[in-house]
Amino acid sequence: MSTTTLAQPFDTTTLNEVRKTGVLIVNLGTPDSPSVPDVRKYLRQFLMDERVIDIPYLNRWFLINLVIAPFRAPKSAKVYKQLWRPDGSPLKTYGYSVKDKLQKVLGENYVVELAMRYQNPSIEKALTALRKECLTEIIVVPFFPQYASASTGSVYKEVMRVVKDWEVLPEIRFVNRFLEHPKFIKGFVDLGKKYMAQHDYDHFVFSYHGLPERQITKGDVTGHFCQFGSCCDKLDHRNQHCYRAQCFETTRLLVKGMGIPEGKYTTCFQSRLGKNPWIKPYTDEVIPELTKKGVKSALAFSPAFVADCLETTIEVGEEYKELFEKEGGQHWQLVESLNDSDIWVECLEDIIKNPAA
Numbered sequence: 440m441s442t443t444t445l446a447q448p449f450d451t452t453t454l455n456e457v458r459k460t461g462v463l464i465v466n467l468g469t470p471d472s473p474s475v476p477d478v479r480k481y482l483r484q485f486l487m488d489e490r491v492i493d494i495p496y497l498n499r500w501f502l503i504n505l506v507i508a509p510f511r512a513p514k515s516a517k518v519y520k521q522l523w524r525p526d527g528s529p530l531k532t533y534g535y536s537v538k539d540k541l542q543k544v545l546g547e548n549y550v551v552e553l554a555m556r557y558q559n560p561s562i563e564k565a566l567t568a569l570r571k572e573c574l575t576e577i578i579v580v581p582f583f584p585q586y587a588s589a590s591t592g593s594v595y596k597e598v599m600r601v602v603k604d605w606e607v608l609p610e611i612r613f614v615n616r617f618l619e620h621p622k623f624i625k626g627f628v629d630l631g632k633k634y635m636a637q638h639d640y641d642h643f644v645f646s647y648h649g650l651p652e653r654q655i656t657k658g659d660v661t662g663h664f665c666q667f668g669s670c671c672d673k674l675d676h677r678n679q680h681c682y683r684a685q686c687f688e689t690t691r692l693l694v695k696g697m698g699i700p701e702g703k704y705t706t707c708f709q710s711r712l713g714k715n716p717w718i719k720p721y722t723d724e725v726i727p728e729l730t731k732k733g734v735k736s737a738l739a740f741s742p743a744f745v746a747d748c749l750e751t752t753i754e755v756g757e758e759y760k761e762l763f764e765k766e767g768g769q770h771w772q773l774v775e776s777l778n779d780s781d782i783w784v785e786c787l788e789d790i791i792k793n794p795a796a
């Protein structure tokens with residue numbers, strides 16, 4: 440009698456025993472110190488990135504070396520001095536704290552490294568450390584809730600530049616965005632509710648990092664998915680990678696979570712540079728419009744950032760507050776970022792362990 444050998448189910452025991460996952464968490468970067476030379480070095484590296492200032496190389500070189508390095512760096516250094524804490528730039532110190540907390544919750548089958556896209560610790564250094572760990576997989580988590588070529592795209596490109604010549608390439612997973620993650624939303628909703636319990640706000644402002652319109656248009660290889668108007672009101676299959684549409688979606692989810700009524704909130708974009716059109720509405724134009732309408736108190740969110748930085752603490756927390764008050768507003772409050780909160784660490788744990796969540 441002949442026996443038929445039935446196909447055995449795939450035995451994963453060995454794989455589970457040897458499996459080790461590297462996690463590379465990456466934020467934008469910050470100067471090593473608030474001194475003018477360090478700020479200049481940081482701005483040079485950051486703004487020479489062709490995904491950030493996407494103009495021809497020579498034009499970019501002249502702009503950075505003849506305008507930004509001599510004139511902007513000293514001004515920026517003054518602002519970085521205001522932001523600096525005894526333990527350094529908040530963007531980096533929160534990064535290290537999140538790295539430690541995440542390592543603890545993930546356990547010994549994971550190795551977590553922190554990197555900054557610009558300056559230190561570099562992506563190259565962090566990946567070199569991970570390479571020595573004999574990993575099965577590396578998960579790259581850019582700390583940008585919404586995808587943009589200038590942020591997430593640039594991190595991907597740098598990771599690929601570093602690993603492209605490795606003989607042994609482990610599996611690599613790139614996290615694209617996480618604006619819809621329930622724990623990311625809950626983190627900001629809970630912070631918002633804390634402020635709403637302390638004060639009655641007339642209006643809620645959601646201010647995101649701006650982007651040249653051109654960078655969104657360039658990303659659309661299928662036709663024209665963004666006209667910079669109401670097309671961004673709904674996120675669908677075609678415009679899912681549009682940064683502006685993703686920001687509007689983030690606001691919708693936050694507004695729903697906090698129960699903010701229609702007409703009581705505005706999505707806007709900050710920190711435009713240069714003369715080319717950036718995505719609108721601009722935060723510094725929205726604020727005077729709101730005060731003209733009689734808004735006296737506003738709660739401001741910065742949900743394009745997961746850690747306090749120049750863009751949140753100084754630009755939204757101080758400069759826009761000054762503008763709001765100059766225009767007749769009375770009470771402007773910035774909601775701090777997720778920083779190293781437990782909910783943010785839980786969100787990361789979830790993103791890492793449950794890719795489909």
Ligand SMILES: C=CC1=C(C)c2cc3[nH]c(cc4nc(cc5[nH]c(cc1n2)c(C)c5CCC(=O)O)C(CCC(=O)O)=C4C)c(C)c3C=C
Nearest residue numbers: 467468469470491515530587589590648650712748749750
């Ligand atoms: C000039 C073009 C810029 C683009 C495009 C841009 C996109 C972009 N940036 C962030 C996140 C951050 N940017 C930060 C600072 C910052 N950004 C720009 C310019 C562009 N950013 C400049 C010149 C600066 C420095 C400000 C100054 O020196 O005056 C920061 C803060 C860093 C810190 O140390 O605190 C973050 C974070 C995203 C997410 C993004 C695309 C969506």
Ligand SMILES: [Fe+2]
Nearest residue numbers: 467648710750
């Ligand atoms: Fe920026």
Ligand SMILES: [Fe+2]
Nearest residue numbers: 665671681684
């Ligand atoms: Fe759009």
